[in-house]
Amino acid sequence: MSFYNGILNLTNWSGNVILPTLAGLFIAIAIIQFSKGREYSYAMYGGFMCLMASGLLRAFETFASQRAWNDANLVWAAVASFVDWVCNVLLPIYAALQVAAGGLQLAGVTNRFQPISWMRHFAAAGLCLLVSGLLRLGEFFVTRGTGGVT
Amino acid sequence: MTNFVVGRLATTLAAYFVLRAILDSAAGEHPLPSILTAMFLLGIQATYNLLQSYNSGTQYATADVLDSLWTYLVGTIMPIAAGLAIIGAIINVATRRPALRLAGVALGLLSVAAIWKLVLAMVA
Numbered sequence: 337m338s339f340y341n342g343i344l345n346l347t348n349w350s351g352n353v354i355l356p357t358l359a360g361l362f363i364a365i366a367i368i369q370f371s372k373g374r375e376y377s378y379a380m381y382g383g384f385m386c387l388m389a390s391g392l393l394r395a396f397e398t399f400a401s402q403r404a405w406n407d408a409n410l411v412w413a414a415v416a417s418f419v420d421w422v423c424n425v426l427l428p429i430y431a432a433l434q435v436a437a438g439g440l441q442l443a444g445v446t447n448r449f450q451p452i453s454w455m456r457h458f459a460a461a462g463l464c465l466l467v468s469g470l471l472r473l474g475e476f477f478v479t480r481g482t483g484g485v486t
Numbered sequence: 487m488t489n490f491v492v493g494r495l496a497t498t499l500a501a502y503f504v505l506r507a508i509l510d511s512a513a514g515e516h517p518l519p520s521i522l523t524a525m526f527l528l529g530i531q532a533t534y535n536l537l538q539s540y541n542s543g544t545q546y547a548t549a550d551v552l553d554s555l556w557t558y559l560v561g562t563i564m565p566i567a568a569g570l571a572i573i574g575a576i577i578n579v580a581t582r583r584p585a586l587r588l589a590g591v592a593l594g595l596l597s598v599a600a601i602w603k604l605v606l607a608m609v610a
Contacts, residue, residue, distance in 0.1 A: 337528045338536075339528075342526075343563065343567070343570075346525070347566050350570065351572075355577075358580075378581070379582075385580070389572060393569050396572060396592050396596060400596035403600070406600065408600060409600075410604075418593065
């Protein structure tokens with residue numbers, strides 16, 4: 337018996353046995369919340385993430401191995417990779433989902449379930465795809481602002 | 487005496503901490519610290535052997551053991567703890583609690599050595 341084996345098996349058991357089982361519970365909670373008109377997205381996304389624990393860990397390992405292990409810039413590179421992944425991988429996919437949701441809302445398919453304007457979905461999709469541009473715009477304003485008011 | 491402490495007392499204490507983990511959960515606290523303590527107590531003989539293997543027997547033996555222990559923690563245990571942090575973050579997302587902090591902890595646990603180098607670079 338060793339502590340290493342204990343914590344390794346605990347992690348494996350939690351990530352590969354318990355979380356996939358809990359995924360079903362979270363999806364069930366999401367359905368029940370949806371039926372009552374309550375916020376259900378946390379349970380729904382949580383259920384999906386339970387099935388992706390290994391993949392998420394591998395993603396974080398990739399973020400944390402962008403430089404050599406003893407490179408002081410590794411922390412910055414890891415955070416930058418994480419931000420890059422969220423902004424350039426997840427948000428475009430979310431934008432596609434928002435376009436689909438906006439289309440369904442506009443067609444009157446889902447507007448009986450949620451009273452959100454289709455405009456909000458399309459605006460969210462546009463903002464998801466514009467996040468880099470908005471950041472650059474903010475940087476531009478700040479850079480111009482350092483010169484002071486003339 | 488060592489056999490009694492390692493073979494009997496530590497095992498009984500580990501069983502107590504397993505029970506305490508359940509009671510902690512019932513009280514609304516986190517069971518993980520008690521579970522990890524139980525695992526550490528059960529693996530105390532292996533930990534003792536590990537520390538002995540790090541002992542160089544020289545005048546710098548204490549520093550050698552501490553150095554090796556640091557390397558073992560950073561290179562072996564912390565990446566596994568990062569997995570636990572990811573699992574905690576997922577459960578927090580599903581139960582609508584703050585999850586970004588645990589995602590940051592996972593990144594930090596995967597780059598402890600680099601954080602140490604960063605601190606060294608800042609101090610220099």
